Amino acid sequence: SQQGEEDPQALSIQEGENATMNCSYKTSINNLQWYRQNSGRGLVHLILIRSNEREKHSGRLRVTLDTSKKSSSLLITASRAADTASYFCATANSMKTSYDKVIFGPGTSLSVIP
Amino acid sequence: NAGVMQNPRHLVRRRGQEARLRCSPMKGHSHVYWYRQLPEEGLKFMVYLQKENIIDESGMPKERFSAEFPKEGPSILRIQQVVRGDSAAYFCASRSGQQETQYFGPGTRLLVL
Numbered sequence: 001s002q003q004g005e006e007d008p009q010a011l012s013i014q015e016g017e018n019a020t021m022n023c024s025y026k027t028s029i030n031n032l033q034w035y036r037q038n039s040g041r042g043l044v045h046l047i048l049i050r051s052n053e054r055e056k057h058s059g060r061l062r063v064t065l066d067t068s069k070k071s072s073s074l075l076i077t078a079s080r081a082a083d084t085a086s087y088f089c090a091t092a093n094s095m096k097t098s099y100d101k102v103i104f105g106p107g108t109s110l111s112v113i114p
Numbered sequence: 115n116a117g118v119m120q121n122p123r124h125l126v127r128r129r130g131q132e133a134r135l136r137c138s139p140m141k142g143h144s145h146v147y148w149y150r151q152l153p154e155e156g157l158k159f160m161v162y163l164q165k166e167n168i169i170d171e172s173g174m175p176k177e178r179f180s181a182e183f184p185k186e187g188p189s190i191l192r193i194q195q196v197v198r199g200d201s202a203a204y205f206c207a208s209r210s211g212q213q214e215t216q217y218f219g220p221g222t223r224l225l226v227l
Contacts, residue, residue: 031214033214041221042205042219042221043218044159048214048215051150099162101170102147103142104156104157106156
């Protein structure tokens with residue numbers, strides 16, 4: 001079953017606005033990561049938040065984690081056209097494996113209009 | 115420190131041919147992952163390898179696909195007798211033993227004619 005699922009599937013905003021993307025998951029996790037992928041390129045790691053953390057910041061990025069609701073959000077403040085990309089959440093757990101297995105969601109496609 | 119390298123970046127094969135995709139992890143990284151991405155979709159886990167060992171191949175199709183990560187040299191994802199449904203972007207990621215973060219290569223885009 002799908003571990004992480006992003007919402008919305010697609011988001012279009014004006015430059016300067018904030019963008020919020022959500023990720024829901026079904027089982028317990030050890031950590032959750034957010035990645036960005038520009039069209040036709042590889043994934044770039046943005047931020048990792050562990051299960052015992054509630055919030056992390058990195059520049060214009062803010063990630064929250066609510067383990068009771070099994071959800072995370074990624075907030076990009078003061079968006080720029082260069083933020084246009086697909087954003088993926090990835091959850092890691094070791095429930096069925098001897099290591100932290102990472103499962104990616106289907107992604108949110110963000111378009112920032114200049 | 116060079117990032118994860120993948121080659122070729124683009125590969126065109128006819129049905130029935132073999133495809134060999136290479137991944138050189140970041141220096142010092144001994145853990146390698148392969149993922150497949152279809153257009154407009156997320157990444158699907160295929161296989162996880164450490165040097166000379168396959169740790170988890172639960173995402174690999176049972177036939178035609180194989181992966182290795184030899185003691186020396188890059189990791190290889192091999193697809194025998196390719197079919198049109200194998201057309202996708204294949205990404206490799208690596209990490210060190212001490213880190214949780216995976217670092218991705220630019221991917222190999224395979225097109226099967």
